[in-house]
Amino acid sequence: MSQITNPILPGFNPDPSIIRVGDDYYIATSTFEWFPGVQIHHSRDLIHWKLIGHPLSRKSQLDIKGNVDSGGVWAPCLSYDNGTYYLIFTDVKSHFGGFKDTHNYLVTATDIKGPWSEPIYLNSSGFDPSLFHDDDGQKWFVNMVWDHRKGKNRFGGILLQEYSEAEKKLVGPIKNIFKGSELGLTEAPHIYKINGWYYLMTAEGGTRVNHAVTMARSRSIEGPYEVDPENPMLTSANKAHLTLQKAGHGSLVETQNGEWYLAHLCSRFLYPSERSILGRETAIQKCEWSEEGWLRVVGGKHGDAQVKVQAPNLPEHPFVKESPLDDFENKELNIHFNSLRVPIEDSWASLTERPGFLRLYGRESLNSLHRQSLIARRQQAFNINVETVVEFEPDSFQQLAGLIYYYNTKNYYYLHVSHDEDLGKCIGILSNTKGIYDEPSEGRLSIDSWDRCYLKAEIREADLQFYYSSNGTDWIKLGPILDATTISDEHADQFVNGYILDQGFTGAFIGMCVQDLTGRNLHGDFDYFKYEEIE
Incomplete structure (x- = not known):
C-alpha cells in the first residue's frame, strides 16, 4: 500500500x-x-x-x-x-x-x-x-x-x-x-x-x-x-512526541473513490531550541466519518497528526525531479524564486541585459519595506548547500551584493561583497537579529584583485557556515558557525507584557541581493544559483 x-x-x-x-x-x-x-x-x-x-x-x-x-x-x-x-x-x-x-x-x-x-x-x-x-x-x-x-x-x-x-x-x-x-x-x-x-x-x-x-x-x-x-478533531497541542507540531488550519477534499483527506498546517521543530526554520508547512491526513457523522483522523489517536499516511486508491503520479542548478539561461526566472513586496521587473532584475546572468540593480537596504533588490527561494529541507557567484565592482561601502539568508527585515545573515577605504573590494558578514545590527566575524577581508567572488552557505539544521572562493573549487570558511534558528517564526516573535511588538508567520529564504545606498543603482551580475538538499 x-x-x-x-x-x-x-x-x-x-x-x-x-x-x-x-x-x-x-x-x-x-x-x-x-x-x-x-x-x-x-x-x-x-x-x-x-x-x-x-x-x-x-x-x-x-x-x-x-x-x-x-x-x-x-x-x-x-x-x-x-x-x-x-x-x-x-x-x-x-x-x-x-x-x-x-x-x-x-x-x-x-x-x-x-x-x-x-x-x-x-x-x-x-x-x-x-x-x-x-x-x-x-x-x-x-x-x-x-x-x-x-x-x-x-x-x-x-x-x-x-x-x-x-x-x-x-x-x-x-x-x-x-x-x-x-x-x-x-x-x-x-x-x-x-x-x-x-x-x-x-x-x-x-x-x-x-x-x-x-x-x-x-x-x-x-x-x-x-x-x-x-x-478538536486534529491537534498537536500538549503532544511533544509528535514530529508534526502546530497542526491546525485544515481544508477537506474527497477523492474520486470517496476517500476523505484533510490538508492542514504543521511545523517541525529543531531541538533543543524548539524553533522551526522551515516555517509552517502543509501536511495531509486520511479521514473517515464516524457513525454519528463527525470527521475523524484515520489511525491517529485523539486527532494526532501523522508523518506516514495511507495514500488514496489512485495511480501514483510522480513528477520529474528538478535540477538543483539554475544557470540563468532561460528567459524567465525559476518558479521557486520570489521577491519582496514588489514584482520582479527588468528595471531592477534582468536576465536579458547580460545573457546567462541575473543582473540585479542595487536599491534600498535590507531594512526596507519598499524597494529591495532581492531574489530568493524557500528553504525546504533542514540540511542544504547553496552557492552562487557574483561579479560586482563597488566603489563605496554603501554598495553591497551577495548571498542572503533571510527571515524578515529584522532577522537575516548576509555574506556580501562591498568596498572599504583601506581594503578596496572586500568580503564580510553582517547580520540583523531582532533588529540589532552586527558583523559576526573577524571583519572584512580584501578581495581587491578578484573579478568574481563565489559564495556558499552550508546549513546543517541549527548551524550555518559561510564560505567564499576565487574559483568555485577551493572554498575558504568565513566567520564562525552561526545560529540558523534565528531565521524562524519563534525567534521573530516578540512580546512585552502581552503586547505584540513583532510576530513572524513565514520561514527561511536564501538567495541573492544587491544594495546601493548611494542611489546610483550599481548592478551585480550573478552567473548561477545552486540549491541542493542534503539527505
Missing part, C-alpha cells in the same frame, strides 16, 4: 486550501510579503506535488509595497464551480497592537494556470476569508471578524454574507454564525455540505503550539452550529 510522507509541501507553505477538479488536486498556500502572491501546487495522487504557479502576479492584483513583515497575503481559499476557479485572499497591511488592516479580495480564472482576473474587493472586517458554493447556486462568503476593543474576544466569530456573482459584491445581511469553542482564537472558516449537514471547519487555539482543527455542524447555513463533542 502506497504511503504519503508528511509534510507534503515542506518549507513555508502554510494555510492550505485544497480542492479536486476531475482527477487533479490543487493546494493554495499563503505567501505573506513575498511576490508573486499565493503558491499553487498540483498533484494527481496526493503523494507527489509540484509548484505550478502564482495567481497574483501583477501589481494591479496585489500591491503590497510598504506592507509590514508577515503582512501581505494571508490564508487564500481556492474553490471551483461550473468551470471557474475562485481564489479569495486577504491583503494584510498591518497586524500589530489592537488593530489589524485586512482587505479581502476575489480573483477568478477558467484555467488554474491563469490568466487570473483583476481583483474584486469584498470587505475588510477580518481575515481568513473563504467562499462556499451551495448546491442551490447561492455563493456564501465567510471570514473571521477582528474585534479591537479592550476586554473583548479579539477573534469575534465567523461572519456569513451572500456573494452576488452578477453584481460582483457581497449582498444582504451580515450574520455572525459561530463564536467558537472553548479553545478560542477562532479563525480559518471553511463550509462543506455533506449528507444534508453544513459543516463549518475552523482553526482554533492560535497558529502556534496550541493550534487545532475544530468541526461544527448545522442543518442551516446560518446556524446554530453544534461543536463536535470530541473537539
Whole structure:
C-alpha cells in the first residue's frame, strides 16, 4: 500500500486550501510579503506535488509595497464551480497592537494556470476569508471578524454574507454564525455540505503550539452550529512526541473513490531550541466519518497528526525531479524564486541585459519595506548547500551584493561583497537579529584583485557556515558557525507584557541581493544559483 510522507509541501507553505477538479488536486498556500502572491501546487495522487504557479502576479492584483513583515497575503481559499476557479485572499497591511488592516479580495480564472482576473474587493472586517458554493447556486462568503476593543474576544466569530456573482459584491445581511469553542482564537472558516449537514471547519487555539482543527455542524447555513463533542478533531497541542507540531488550519477534499483527506498546517521543530526554520508547512491526513457523522483522523489517536499516511486508491503520479542548478539561461526566472513586496521587473532584475546572468540593480537596504533588490527561494529541507557567484565592482561601502539568508527585515545573515577605504573590494558578514545590527566575524577581508567572488552557505539544521572562493573549487570558511534558528517564526516573535511588538508567520529564504545606498543603482551580475538538499 502506497504511503504519503508528511509534510507534503515542506518549507513555508502554510494555510492550505485544497480542492479536486476531475482527477487533479490543487493546494493554495499563503505567501505573506513575498511576490508573486499565493503558491499553487498540483498533484494527481496526493503523494507527489509540484509548484505550478502564482495567481497574483501583477501589481494591479496585489500591491503590497510598504506592507509590514508577515503582512501581505494571508490564508487564500481556492474553490471551483461550473468551470471557474475562485481564489479569495486577504491583503494584510498591518497586524500589530489592537488593530489589524485586512482587505479581502476575489480573483477568478477558467484555467488554474491563469490568466487570473483583476481583483474584486469584498470587505475588510477580518481575515481568513473563504467562499462556499451551495448546491442551490447561492455563493456564501465567510471570514473571521477582528474585534479591537479592550476586554473583548479579539477573534469575534465567523461572519456569513451572500456573494452576488452578477453584481460582483457581497449582498444582504451580515450574520455572525459561530463564536467558537472553548479553545478560542477562532479563525480559518471553511463550509462543506455533506449528507444534508453544513459543516463549518475552523482553526482554533492560535497558529502556534496550541493550534487545532475544530468541526461544527448545522442543518442551516446560518446556524446554530453544534461543536463536535470530541473537539478538536486534529491537534498537536500538549503532544511533544509528535514530529508534526502546530497542526491546525485544515481544508477537506474527497477523492474520486470517496476517500476523505484533510490538508492542514504543521511545523517541525529543531531541538533543543524548539524553533522551526522551515516555517509552517502543509501536511495531509486520511479521514473517515464516524457513525454519528463527525470527521475523524484515520489511525491517529485523539486527532494526532501523522508523518506516514495511507495514500488514496489512485495511480501514483510522480513528477520529474528538478535540477538543483539554475544557470540563468532561460528567459524567465525559476518558479521557486520570489521577491519582496514588489514584482520582479527588468528595471531592477534582468536576465536579458547580460545573457546567462541575473543582473540585479542595487536599491534600498535590507531594512526596507519598499524597494529591495532581492531574489530568493524557500528553504525546504533542514540540511542544504547553496552557492552562487557574483561579479560586482563597488566603489563605496554603501554598495553591497551577495548571498542572503533571510527571515524578515529584522532577522537575516548576509555574506556580501562591498568596498572599504583601506581594503578596496572586500568580503564580510553582517547580520540583523531582532533588529540589532552586527558583523559576526573577524571583519572584512580584501578581495581587491578578484573579478568574481563565489559564495556558499552550508546549513546543517541549527548551524550555518559561510564560505567564499576565487574559483568555485577551493572554498575558504568565513566567520564562525552561526545560529540558523534565528531565521524562524519563534525567534521573530516578540512580546512585552502581552503586547505584540513583532510576530513572524513565514520561514527561511536564501538567495541573492544587491544594495546601493548611494542611489546610483550599481548592478551585480550573478552567473548561477545552486540549491541542493542534503539527505
